Amino acid sequence: MAVTGQVVEGGFGDPVFASQSVFRAVMDAMARPGTVQAIATDAMPPAPLNAAAAAVVLALADSDTPLWLDAELAKSEAVRGWLAFHTGAPLAGTPSDAVFALAANPAAVPPLTGFALGTQEYPDRSTTLIVQVESLTGGPVLTLTGPGIETTQAIAPRPLPGHFEVQWREINGLYPRGLDLILAAPDAVICLPRTARIGNEEL
Amino acid sequence: MTIGTDDGLATYNFAYLDEQTKRMIRRAILKGIAIPGYQVPFASREMPMPYGWGTGGVQVTASIIGPDDVLKVIDQGADDTTNAVSIRAFFAKVADVETTTETAKASIIQTRHRIPEEKLKDGQILVYQVPIPEPLRFLEPRETETRKMHALAEYGLMHVKLYEDIAKNGHIATTYAYPVKVEDRYVMDPSPTPKFDNPKMHMSDALQLFGAGREKRIYAVPPHTKVVSLDFEDYPFEIQTFEEPCAMCGAQGVYLDEVILDDRGGRMFVCSDTDYCEKRREDGHRGHLAGDAMEAAE
Amino acid sequence: MYVAVKGGEAAIRNAHRLLADRRRGDRSVPALTLEQIVEQLALACDRVMAEGSVHDRDLAALAIKQARGDLIEAIFLLRAYRTTLPRFGYSEPVDTAKMQVERRISATYKDLPGGQMLGPTFDYTHRLLDPSLARDETVDEPERRDGDDTPAMRVSDILAEEGLIEADGEVDSEEVGDLTRTPMEFPMARDTRLQALARGDEGFLLALGYSTQRGYARSHPFAGEIRIGEVDVEFHVPELGFAITLGRIRVTECQMVNQFQGSAKAPPQFTRGYGLVFGQSERKAMAMALCDRALRAAELGEDIVAPAQDEEFVISHSDNVQATGFVEHLKLPHYVDFQAELDLVRRMRGEHTRRRDTQDNMPEAAE
Numbered sequence: 001m002a003v004t005g006q007v008v009e010g011g012f013g014d015p016v017f018a019s020q021s022v023f024r025a026v027m028d029a030m031a032r033p034g035t036v037q038a039i040a041t042d043a044m045p046p047a048p049l050n051a052a053a054a055a056v057v058l059a060l061a062d063s064d065t066p067l068w069l070d071a072e073l074a075k076s077e078a079v080r081g082w083l084a085f086h087t088g089a090p091l092a093g094t095p096s097d098a099v100f101a102l103a104a105n106p107a108a109v110p111p112l113t114g115f116a117l118g119t120q121e122y123p124d125r126s127t128t129l130i131v132q133v134e135s136l137t138g139g140p141v142l143t144l145t146g147p148g149i150e151t152t153q154a155i156a157p158r159p160l161p162g163h164f165e166v167q168w169r170e171i172n173g174l175y176p177r178g179l180d181l182i183l184a185a186p187d188a189v190i191c192l193p194r195t196a197r198i199g200n201e202e203l
Numbered sequence: 204m205t206i207g208t209d210d211g212l213a214t215y216n217f218a219y220l221d222e223q224t225k226r227m228i229r230r231a232i233l234k235g236i237a238i239p240g241y242q243v244p245f246a247s248r249e250m251p252m253p254y255g256w257g258t259g260g261v262q263v264t265a266s267i268i269g270p271d272d273v274l275k276v277i278d279q280g281a282d283d284t285t286n287a288v289s290i291r292a293f294f295a296k297v298a299d300v301e302t303t304t305e306t307a308k309a310s311i312i313q314t315r316h317r318i319p320e321e322k323l324k325d326g327q328i329l330v331y332q333v334p335i336p337e338p339l340r341f342l343e344p345r346e347t348e349t350r351k352m353h354a355l356a357e358y359g360l361m362h363v364k365l366y367e368d369i370a371k372n373g374h375i376a377t378t379y380a381y382p383v384k385v386e387d388r389y390v391m392d393p394s395p396t397p398k399f400d401n402p403k404m405h406m407s408d409a410l411q412l413f414g415a416g417r418e419k420r421i422y423a424v425p426p427h428t429k430v431v432s433l434d435f436e437d438y439p440f441e442i443q444t445f446e447e448p449c450a451m452c453g454a455q456g457v458y459l460d461e462v463i464l465d466d467r468g469g470r471m472f473v474c475s476d477t478d479y480c481e482k483r484r485e486d487g488h489r490g491h492l493a494g495d496a497m498e499a500a501e
Numbered sequence: 502m503y504v505a506v507k508g509g510e511a512a513i514r515n516a517h518r519l520l521a522d523r524r525r526g527d528r529s530v531p532a533l534t535l536e537q538i539v540e541q542l543a544l545a546c547d548r549v550m551a552e553g554s555v556h557d558r559d560l561a562a563l564a565i566k567q568a569r570g571d572l573i574e575a576i577f578l579l580r581a582y583r584t585t586l587p588r589f590g591y592s593e594p595v596d597t598a599k600m601q602v603e604r605r606i607s608a609t610y611k612d613l614p615g616g617q618m619l620g621p622t623f624d625y626t627h628r629l630l631d632p633s634l635a636r637d638e639t640v641d642e643p644e645r646r647d648g649d650d651t652p653a654m655r656v657s658d659i660l661a662e663e664g665l666i667e668a669d670g671e672v673d674s675e676e677v678g679d680l681t682r683t684p685m686e687f688p689m690a691r692d693t694r695l696q697a698l699a700r701g702d703e704g705f706l707l708a709l710g711y712s713t714q715r716g717y718a719r720s721h722p723f724a725g726e727i728r729i730g731e732v733d734v735e736f737h738v739p740e741l742g743f744a745i746t747l748g749r750i751r752v753t754e755c756q757m758v759n760q761f762q763g764s765a766k767a768p769p770q771f772t773r774g775y776g777l778v779f780g781q782s783e784r785k786a787m788a789m790a791l792c793d794r795a796l797r798a799a800e801l802g803e804d805i806v807a808p809a810q811d812e813e814f815v816i817s818h819s820d821n822v823q824a825t826g827f828v829e830h831l832k833l834p835h836y837v838d839f840q841a842e843l844d845l846v847r848r849m850r851g852e853h854t855r856r857r858d859t860q861d862n863m864p865e866a867a868e
Contacts, residue, residue: 254826
C-alpha cells in the first residue's frame, strides 16, 4: 500500500478521548432513537466521506470488524487507504459479511435485508449501517416510536434510501433479527435501532 | 494517554482497558441497546479485581466513561461499603474522574444489588454488576439450551417454576433477581436487586447497562422501555413492604436494612440507600432512633 | 454493625498495609529476589506462566512474590496484566518436532529413534525429605553429553506411517481461535477448546483426567510421548514476506494415544489426546491430553456419559481465576438480598404456624 499524506492525515488527534466522546454520542443516539446528537470531531476524512460518519467508524471499527463500502466510497483509493490506515478494518466482500457498512449515497444503498441481520440465537451478529445524509432536518417527517422514546419522536433526515419506510417495516418484522442504522450528517447523527418503528400509520 | 506505575514496569491506558478492548465492549453495548434485554456475548477481559466482584460493571463503566463524567459507585445501596469504595478508588486512579456519593450529581452510577431510591434522570446511566445474567440458568444450566429458549421466546419453564412456588408456598418465593420481561420479548435478569427495585426499571428516564464479566455478557435497557416483572393474573407481582419507617430518617416506602443493635434481639431498620438517608436527615427528617444511632456511629 | 460498614477507605488502606507487612515477614530474614524465585521455584513460575497465559519468568516470579506464594492469586495477577497488552498478531504454530529436547519418554515403545531421555524429573526419586536442602550445600554439575541435533521423531508419526492413528485433522480456517479476544460459544472448535484447557486449572483437569481412568468415560490411554524442551517462536511479518524467530520458549507436550474401537463416524484406529503447556509441567500436559480426548466424544461419535466429556461443563468451570473470583465473591456483602430472604422466611414461617394452629384446633370428627 502506498502511504500518502492523504491516507495518514486527518485521523483523531487524540484517539482515546475522541473515540470515547464519539461513542457516547452514538450510544445516546442509539438509546434515544431519532434524537439528533452532535458529533464534534477533528477527523478530516477524504471526500466523499463526511466527518461524522468517519468519526463513528474511527471510534468503533478495527481489525475485528469487516467494513463494507458502497460503490461511491469503494471507488476512492483515498477513502479506502484512509480507513485502512486509521482503523485496520478489513473490507467486507458482501453486505452480509459486514459488521459496519458505510454508504455515501443513500439512493444506492442495497436492500436492507441484504446486510447481516444476525440469527435468532445471536441477533447481535448484525450490521450497523452508517448512511451519510445531507441533513438531519428538512426531509419528509417520520414519526418514531419504540424503546428509548417516551411518546413519539419526529425525524426528517434527507435523503433516505429508496422505499425506506417499507424496507424499515420489513426489518421491524424480523425482530430480534435486524440491523441498526446510523444516519450521519456532516456534524451530527440520528440512530434508528431495529426496535424503532415508523409509526405514522398508527397515529 | 497512559497512566504509569511508579517504577515504569507497567503502564495502563486511560480507564485501564486498552482501546481495542473498549471498542469491542462499546460495540456490544450498542447492540445491547438495539436489542433490549438480549444478552450480547463479549470477550470479557481479566480485570484487576476478581471475577464476581464487579468485573462486568467495571468493564462497562471503563468503556463509557470520559473525563467529564461524575461517577457514583454503590454496593447494597451504600457508597461506603468496601467494594464500592474500592471500585470508586479504581476509577479515580485510572480515569482521573470526579466521583460523588450524590445520586443527582452522578452521570454514571455503578451499582451492585440496588437501584437508588431517588428517581434517575434523563442523561444518567446506571451500570449494574451482574453475577449470573441468564434468568433461566437455575432452571436449565446449559447455555446451548437457554440460548434456544431465548431465540424462540420459549419461557414456559420460567412460568412453571414461579407457579410451582405459588402451589407450594402460596406465593412466589423469589425475592431478588426477580425475572422481568423487556418490551414484551426477552426475559431478563435484573441482577440480584431485591424485587422491591424492579418497578424502578420500568420506563426509567435513565439508560440501564448490565455487565457480567465472568459470564461474558452485556445487556441493556434503553430509557422509556417496558420492563415488566413476570407474574400471573391471580397472583400479581408485588414488592416488599416494611412495617416501620427508617429509624434514622423516617422514610417510608424505601428499602431498609435490618441492623442488629445488641445481643438481646434489639434491632432497627435503616435505609439501604445511604445517600438518600443522609439527604433526608440534612433536610431535617428524623427517625425514632436517629439521635442514638448517630452517636453510636461515631 | 452500622459502624462496621463505614470507614471503608481507611479499613482497606490498613488491611493492605498489614498484608504488605505479612508478605515481607520477619525483616531480619533476607527478602526473596525474583532471581531466586525464577531459579529455585522454577516449576511454580512455570505453572503461573501456563495458567496466566504469559511466557515471562520474571513477571511470573514477581506475581508469586506479590501473592505470597498463592499460585492462583499469582496467575490472576499475571492475567490481569496480560489482558491490557496490545496484540501485534499471532505467532506461527510452534514445531515441537524440532524441539531441543531435554526430556522425552514414550510409554508405548521400549526404544525409538531419538531414544528415551529422562531429563530433570521427579520420577524415580524416593520421596524422602532431604535435610541437605535445608542447608545451602554444593550441588554437582549435571552430566552432559554432546548435543544431537537430529530432531526426535514423534511417536504419532511412527504410528501414522502404518496408518494406525488418526491424521492430524483438518483446520477449519487459517485463523486461530482466541477465547481471550472473542466471546466463547458452545460447541467449541478444538483449537479454542485446547486454549481453554491450556489455561485451565491444573487441579481441576487432573481430577477430570483421573476420573476418565476410573471409568467415567474410559478412553484406554497410553502416554505415547511426553517431551519437554525448547522450541522457536516464529512470527510471520507480512512486510518481510517470511517468518522471523522471536525467541525460544520451554514447553511440555503430551500426546496420549487411545485405543478406539470405531464408531459410525470413525473407523477403528488409535486416536489422540493432546496437551501442550508453557514450561515444565508434565502433570498438567497429561491431564490436558486426557481431557482433550474425553472432550472429543461428540466428534468421534461416542456417547456422552461422564462429566469429563461434557464440553460446556468442563470448559465453563476450568478457569481458576473465574472460579476463585465467584466462589470468593460470597464474602462481599449480600445483606440487601438477605433482607429480602429474611422477610420471606419470616412470612412463610408465620403462615406455616397459622396453618398448623388451624389444623390443631380442628375437631377430631373432621377426619
